[in-house]
Amino acid sequence: MYSDYEIRKAMTREETMQCFAPFDFSKVASLDNFDILQLHKIRIMIFDRIEVLWEATWIDGELRKNTEDEQNEWNNLTNLSEHINKKLRLYHD
Numbered sequence: 640m641y642s643d644y645e646i647r648k649a650m651t652r653e654e655t656m657q658c659f660a661p662f663d664f665s666k667v668a669s670l671d672n673f674d675i676l677q678l679h680k681i682r683i684m685i686f687d688r689i690e691v692l693w694e695a696t697w698i699d700g701e702l703r704k705n706t707e708d709e710q711n712e713w714n715n716l717t718n719l720s721e722h723i724n725k726k727l728r729l730y731h732d
Contacts, residue, residue, distance in 0.1 A: 646679045658687035685720045
């Protein structure tokens with residue numbers, strides 16, 4: 640199993656910076672085509688993007704309501720993350 644450090648070290652600059660733009664779900668349409676390292680990278684990219692979305696809800700120390708687009712992306716990221724975690728458990732079982 641890979642540590643988060645090893646996975647982040649293997650990530651390209653583009654993969655690392657993707658968290659600052661809306662997640663491109665078309666690139667991960669079929670998770671069956673990805674190996675275990677790629678699945679771990681996607682899981683980290685999802686985590687990073689959710690963190691950016693969370694931080695964007697804070698304005699001057701106050702929590703603001705998510706826009707509909709942000710909430711939809713958050714929900715889609717959460718669902719994709721759960722799906723990836725299930726696939727990763729299959730690799731580790």
